[in-house]
Amino acid sequence: MNKRRAFLIKSAFGAAGMALVPSWLNGAPAIIKRYNKPDSKINGVQIGCITYSFRSLPDQSAEATLKYVTDCGINAIELMGGPAESFAGMPESNLDRRRMYQLGGKQRSGETLTAEEAKEFGSLQEEAAAYGTEVAKWRNQVDFKKFEQLRKMYKDAGVSIYAFKPSAFGKSNSDAEIAYGMKAAKALGASHVTLEHPSDDAHTLKLGKMGERYNMAVAYHGHEQQTFTFWDTALAQSPRNALNFDAGHYIAAGHTDIMALLEKQHSRILSMHTKDRQTPANGKGNLPWGTGDTPIVEILQMMRQNKYKFPASIELEHQIPEGSDAIKEVQQCLEYCKSALV
Known part of the structure; x- marks a missing residue:
């Protein structure tokens, strides 16, 4: 279809001139701008990726990371701190x-x-x-203009950054470092920063209040310590506190109420790590998608049906088979999502 439209656009302009261009071609500049760019929003569900998925690849620069993302066909990401901060001169x-x-x-x-x-x-x-x-x-x-430059570089390639995860929000980090992380996220165009839940109510209160000051949401990630009420205290502390939910870890923790949790917290979930893990009874393994116990298909279809706005971030954690690599595996994960949503 893209090739056909490109041919018709060229023919229309060449043969008849601008005055005779049919009305449906009024959007031609937008069509051209989007041509050959990644698109992983499927029937209203944004499939993204955390760039941690490419940790096994040798080049961890911002430029190489962008190529990994676009090669996978992904158009929105949670960006780890390394590529962005090295680009900015750390x-x-x-x-x-x-x-x-x-x-x-x-x-x-x-x-x-x-x-x-x-x-x-x-x-x-x-x-x-x-x-x-x-x-x-x-x-x-730091000069935050470097983060703005990175944002533009990614945007020009068709990739938006919805979350940023530098190691700047821990209990050992100063207020100045926390402020830096939030300002850098804003410069990158992110709606939220992510970090491992600190299991410290005083710290989640502090981060939430700083998020209010810098107009940046703070989404807490959990591993197998996640429960149905895991985030309740942080959420009550500040409207800027939110969830960076991990569906795979939740299943590996042995919980059976994941769909109820999504329904309850969907408005406070800003991004969701997606992987296929087994239940405790089956060994808790990280497996290729479609072979574990995480109800990925059901979750994605629920997101589509209920028009949930948060992205499902592919997180590659299963063992990469011989002869494959991180890019191929993420591509397969995206294809799995497409088959669930079309």
């Missing part, structure tokens, strides 16, 4: 975060670190703290 770090998270996870699970591991973990923590101080200094003097 100091680089040689910190081996993967190793630090590995050792930290081992310690949190109750395992005892060896003396050598404990020493290594301590050094990594010191390095991370020093880098955090450097980043905080940079954030306090």
Whole structure:
């Protein structure tokens, strides 16, 4: 259809001139502007993607991330902090975060670190703290025009940014860093920032009030600690507090009332991470879409039927099969959504 319209537009202008262009071609500039750009809004349901899904790919720059998104056919995203902040000039770090998270996870699970591991973990923590101080200094003097430039670059490619997730909203971050994160999100065109729920009522109150001050919503993400009432306190604290719901984790936590939760909180859900996880009885695994227990089809159809406005963000967390990659897997997730909604 796009090719046919392009041919007719060219023919109409060339043969008859502007005065004879038929009325249906009045929107030709808009048609041309949208040509060959991604579109993942399906029958009123916005399918998006969190750029964390592309973490396995080597180039994590803003430019490469944009190409990953458009190659997948996605037109709206939750943007992780890394690509945007590196684009804006944030100091680089040689910190081996993967190793630090590995050792930290081992310690949190109750395992005892060896003396050598404990020493290594301590050094990594010191390095991370020093880098955090450097980043905080940079954030306090950043030029937000760089974020506006990134927004334009993405918009020109047909991609909007509905959420921003930098590591600026934790309990260890200063008020200045929190303000920076909200200002950067606004410059990017995001309606909300996202973070892991801090499990601290005082902090959700603080973030909600700062969201009111900077006109930015704060959406809290949950893992398997999510329950039907998990967000109630934060939501009561401020109209700027909201949900960054995770449908897959909710199922892995063993809950059977996900549809009721969506119905109750749909007006306060600003984005929803979507993945296919198993129930506890089936092992809690992250699986290719359509093989787990998350009722993705039913959720998407409910969103369509009830005209819910929040995007369903594809979050790639299942193991990437041999011979595939993150882009191919996200493409398959999008096709799954299309088959559910057409």
